[in-house]
Amino acid sequence: MAGLENWNWALDGWIVAAGVLCAVASALLGNFLVLRKMSMLGDAISHAVLPGLAAAFLITGARESVPMFLGAALVGVLTALLTEWIRRYGRVDEGGAMGVVFTALFALGLVMIVQAADQVDLDPGCVLYGAIELTPLDTVELGSFHVPRVVVVLSIVLAINLLVVVLFYKELKLTSFDPELAKSLGINAQSMHYLLMTLVAVTAVASFETVGNILVVAMFVVPVAAAYMCTDRLATMIVASSLFAAASAVLGHIGAIVVPRWIGYRSTTTAGMMAVAAGFLFGLAVLLAPRYGLLVKLLRRRLFALRILAEDVLALLYRAEERTPDEPALARSQLRQQLDRGLLARRAAYAWLRRQGDIRRQRDGYALTEQGRRRAQSLVRAHRLWEQYLETAAGLGERHLHENAEQLEHFTNEELRRRLADETASPRTDPHGAPIPPESQR
Amino acid sequence: MSTPMAAAAQHASGDRDSAAPGALPLSIYDLTVAYHSKPVLWDVSLDVPPGKLVGIVGPNGAGKSTLFKAVMELVPRASGRVLVFGKPYRQNRRRVGYVPQRESVDWDFPVSALDVVTMGLYGKIGWCLPVTRKYRQAAMKALERVGIADLAHRQISHLSGGQQQRTFLARALVQDADLYLMDEPFAAVDAATERVIVDILQELKSAGKTLMVIHHDLQTVVDYFDYVVLLNMRVVAAGTTAETFTSENLQKTYGGKLTLLDQATEAMRRSEGSR
Numbered sequence: 001m002a003g004l005e006n007w008n009w010a011l012d013g014w015i016v017a018a019g020v021l022c023a024v025a026s027a028l029l030g031n032f033l034v035l036r037k038m039s040m041l042g043d044a045i046s047h048a049v050l051p052g053l054a055a056a057f058l059i060t061g062a063r064e065s066v067p068m069f070l071g072a073a074l075v076g077v078l079t080a081l082l083t084e085w086i087r088r089y090g091r092v093d094e095g096g097a098m099g100v101v102f103t104a105l106f107a108l109g110l111v112m113i114v115q116a117a118d119q120v121d122l123d124p125g126c127v128l129y130g131a132i133e134l135t136p137l138d139t140v141e142l143g144s145f146h147v148p149r150v151v152v153v154l155s156i157v158l159a160i161n162l163l164v165v166v167l168f169y170k171e172l173k174l175t176s177f178d179p180e181l182a183k184s185l186g187i188n189a190q191s192m193h194y195l196l197m198t199l200v201a202v203t204a205v206a207s208f209e210t211v212g213n214i215l216v217v218a219m220f221v222v223p224v225a226a227a228y229m230c231t232d233r234l235a236t237m238i239v240a241s242s243l244f245a246a247a248s249a250v251l252g253h254i255g256a257i258v259v260p261r262w263i264g265y266r267s268t269t270t271a272g273m274m275a276v277a278a279g280f281l282f283g284l285a286v287l288l289a290p291r292y293g294l295l296v297k298l299l300r301r302r303l304f305a306l307r308i309l310a311e312d313v314l315a316l317l318y319r320a321e322e323r324t325p326d327e328p329a330l331a332r333s334q335l336r337q338q339l340d341r342g343l344l345a346r347r348a349a350y351a352w353l354r355r356q357g358d359i360r361r362q363r364d365g366y367a368l369t370e371q372g373r374r375r376a377q378s379l380v381r382a383h384r385l386w387e388q389y390l391e392t393a394a395g396l397g398e399r400h401l402h403e404n405a406e407q408l409e410h411f412t413n414e415e416l417r418r419r420l421a422d423e424t425a426s427p428r429t430d431p432h433g434a435p436i437p438p439e440s441q442r
Numbered sequence: 443m444s445t446p447m448a449a450a451a452q453h454a455s456g457d458r459d460s461a462a463p464g465a466l467p468l469s470i471y472d473l474t475v476a477y478h479s480k481p482v483l484w485d486v487s488l489d490v491p492p493g494k495l496v497g498i499v500g501p502n503g504a505g506k507s508t509l510f511k512a513v514m515e516l517v518p519r520a521s522g523r524v525l526v527f528g529k530p531y532r533q534n535r536r537r538v539g540y541v542p543q544r545e546s547v548d549w550d551f552p553v554s555a556l557d558v559v560t561m562g563l564y565g566k567i568g569w570c571l572p573v574t575r576k577y578r579q580a581a582m583k584a585l586e587r588v589g590i591a592d593l594a595h596r597q598i599s600h601l602s603g604g605q606q607q608r609t610f611l612a613r614a615l616v617q618d619a620d621l622y623l624m625d626e627p628f629a630a631v632d633a634a635t636e637r638v639i640v641d642i643l644q645e646l647k648s649a650g651k652t653l654m655v656i657h658h659d660l661q662t663v664v665d666y667f668d669y670v671v672l673l674n675m676r677v678v679a680a681g682t683t684a685e686t687f688t689s690e691n692l693q694k695t696y697g698g699k700l701t702l703l704d705q706a707t708e709a710m711r712r713s714e715g716s717r
Binding site for chain 2: 035037167168170171173174176177178180181182183184185186187228231232233234236237
């Protein structure tokens, strides 16, 4: 692809590694943020740690990792605490409380950084948007290798997050799902909450230099939301979200190089494209997820409608046989009049029934096969039993019998038919006088 | 059914030498609970005798759920003392099983019915340790008892309301407690589930457990419970169903609001607000 011919593993490789580490570390925690409906608290914390960061810069006068993390973790927990207090005493809901806390702290942090910028090598833009492209430039020596400092820091953070999620999996799951049961069992939901918030703050700080503190929330939430579309199991969701996160990072960097060239620009920021890629993957998940995806839902609905229509065709053919045993087939024009559906749907239903061997072509129409007759018999039996039941047991007026039975017949299995027959004293005819066929013999 | 029961009882007596002999399952002295300085429970005193199926009845906002939460220290107590089998709740929490209201959790949470039941065992399993086969089998047995073992691996939003309630009941069963606190287990369940719950309540009672059940349907109180607590911010009456569940007591609980108490509360709130 255009642009990738300049790919350099020593540079691009490290950038992708930093992106993957950052995205996966965030997504691991994001699972619990999303499930606790606290995505926005993650956002709030990642913004609010700014003054902690700035204070660490101002005090130490350099970009030292340890004071930075301490300051950030402190402010992170402070954000969670302040939010809780304001919610309790400030007459606003949690969203409002967060809005108060994080905007105030974020603004304070910005002011401090702008002040500090004269003395300290600190670029506000870099804090906001990250500088993942600079990853390979700042290295530390590990044995005989030169490894980017950011990669080392993010690896440590990822390891901590992974350790906590694996070790406290049970506790995180229970306190997220049912904090009251947790408390009643002696598992302190409050301490799990603050542990999670501390890790969110630490991860947000570690991600500053890669994706910046505005886009880090995308890494907390979007891959997780995509994974939530795809599965019903927490463990699977955590693994899937990590994979989506890693994929966002890889696609993001490639996309940053390749995509702008399609429209005639030079390459763009990787951090931005990582968030875009995550959004793109989420879009795919919404469309294609195996159970809750739009496409599957649409397909399921279509298949269902087709089944109903096919069964209606069978029942119509059965009734035609009843009326005129010598002329059992119905012409397509007759079927069209009685089926209130379009040409394509009818064709699909005919094709499906023929493939299944339920109907066969006869002159300009269709007739039942032996197998189709058995299925049709069950349907008509269900229909007429329902009419009988609805009249005798439910006391429904004659005018409404047919339309109700017409729907119910599609959801009536042999067991239910037997019970209907029992309840209505096994009648031989329905309320309109039509014979109720017996259960078909196989 | 008798075998697991007996085993459970044996387990209980072996494991729980902490039980002070003769201590009541639950003793509450002068309990007051307030939300935002508005009292919800006011000077509640209550002794629950062992081995009884106790119905807790009262109008909305009477503090029934709060009573449970105060017992389990989920809400702060303004004053008063609660003893569970003669000890503070913290020292005896293993002996209490809790069934919260069904609406209290998010049923879209990505867990299966079996996962939810297993959660009842987390206290026993201990911090950081994994859920092993032994525990999953115990959870499966509890699901069998409530009759939905075939749905064990279904995500919980795909269960009907009655099946969700049974899942919660199974979760309390694996807790293998001696005192059960159940918050409206009969709310909006189908007839089949209602029968299953009644049967299990009876089974637990005959195994010597004490059950406290918040209940809304006054029609069935006499059939289901042999002991009732009529609650409306304070205990209006408590005792055997035959003696206590009278129209006069019901009138006191539901009708004629606690006018004087309400007035005092209102005045208190106003003065709080004006400060």
